Amino acid sequence: MSAFEALLNRRSYSSVGDDAPKRKELLRLVDAASTLADHKSLRPWRLIELRGDARDRIGEGLAKAEGKKGHDVEKYVRKAHRSPLVIAVVSSPRKGKLPEWEQEAVASGVAHNLSLLLDEAGWGVFWRTGSHTRHKAVAKAHELEPGEKLLGWLHVGSKPVRRRHGRRKPIDPKRFLTRL
Template sequence: MSAVLDAILSRRSYPVVTADAPGRDELVPLIQAAARASDHGALRPWRIIEVRGAARAALGDALVAASGLEGPAAAKLAGKPLRAPLLLALVARHRPSHKVAAWEQDAAAVGVAHFLSLLLEDAGWGVMWRTGGHTRAEPVRQVHGLADGEELLGWLYVGGIPENVKPAVRQPVDAGDHLSALPD
């Protein structure tokens, strides 16, 4: 089995992580490698925002503002970004192009995010891609400082892998149910 196939088949989401997180020096080469994802037109229609420390609480406040919740439900929502020491906000940056549609630019950004999640796991970090109903709400856009033409795709929650927590296991997929051929 190839190393790439093995990495993909062993990929798991870690909903619980420890307080350890990679530093910027460790992230930069991983992001450089992830940038090798398919990118029609070489537009690099993406960016990644590190969310650490108190910025996670600010994101929690933005999620609450977007939700309109109060009381215990608001407190629970505000705490969600605190589940990991590092969140990597995944941003699609739509570039003007007559050849590359916005959806294709989103696909390129998603490719970078998936490569990055595999690379982080390979480096020994627990990762989970999280989204939610407020991902594209205005208060959340504002806390990330998104510009016109940018859309938040979600966050990679990154931290250490706990010794006593098993990663979520995905059910196998019958590829035959998802593969078809165009008739001759």
Template sequence: MKHFDDPVLQAMASRRSVSKVGPQTPSDEEVARLLAAVTPVADHKALRPWRLILLRGEDRRVLADALDAAAGVTRATGEVNPKPFRAELLIAVVASRTEHPAVPPWEQDATAAGAAHLLELALWQAGWGVMWRSGPHTNAGEVRAAHGLGEDELLLGWLYVGDVDPAFTAKLASSHRPPLDPAPFLSRMPRG
């Protein structure tokens, strides 16, 4: 199989989810600059049916409380749901649908997911670790309200962003993950 000599293909092939990120994060300005990488996402009728919400600091506590409320969990005084605190920066990915006769909601959701993945690749290429997380309560009423979602919006999850431990980077450098075997994923239309 051909090696990925192109730097863009190499970046795509080397991307990994980083489940444990460090405390350093890109600034809001850096995230905004990296959004330029999202521009080429497939977007029928150029609706830009997505938006991002940056969660830092106290925003993560609001999310923790909303997740607990959605799950019906009551914690002891001072105890907090730890999930939103796995990273200092969470980027909520929102499919922000617009009614359009030629672009169904599922297609707009796919565009939003594509934009999130391109941002994930851009963050990775810029040296940041990213993990896309969701869960059973992602679109529960309490969580939706905490994010200020509109009726036609869908929360696709959160990108947990932070620096990458040098030991993890070294492990990746020595790893030889085989390229994807395309055979199970490619086929032809059946002929009758």
């Protein structure tokens, strides 16, 4: 499949199945995803692999960010278990001349490349973000270093057995590509 076809065919799956890529396959895909443009090759990102009970930390951090306790925490933990593999996408800006926004763009690019590669490999993927990605409790749950920022989570699992609904609603590219 060409990159063009991969981009046209990519879809987010709001729910995925119980299987997920093994670590060896994931490492290979992360290696390929890292080949994007990265000014000065700073690699201002990292990914956190969460499987099994490690996913509880996401839910617990989100519940704490919402001020929830007791049984209410379980709801958030269940949401974190919507997929067998969760990959936290972290911006890890490096000191220097490059602005932080440019470094965050690189981290986002790695996540997008990885989602395309996972889709091409036959895995279902959806990216979750939210207002609490920058909350202290969520950062603590992910053991983020000072200065790091959580950009969201890639939820990964087997693709559900359902028909694809064809291509997304097309855009008018002339509205988005302008000339000076």
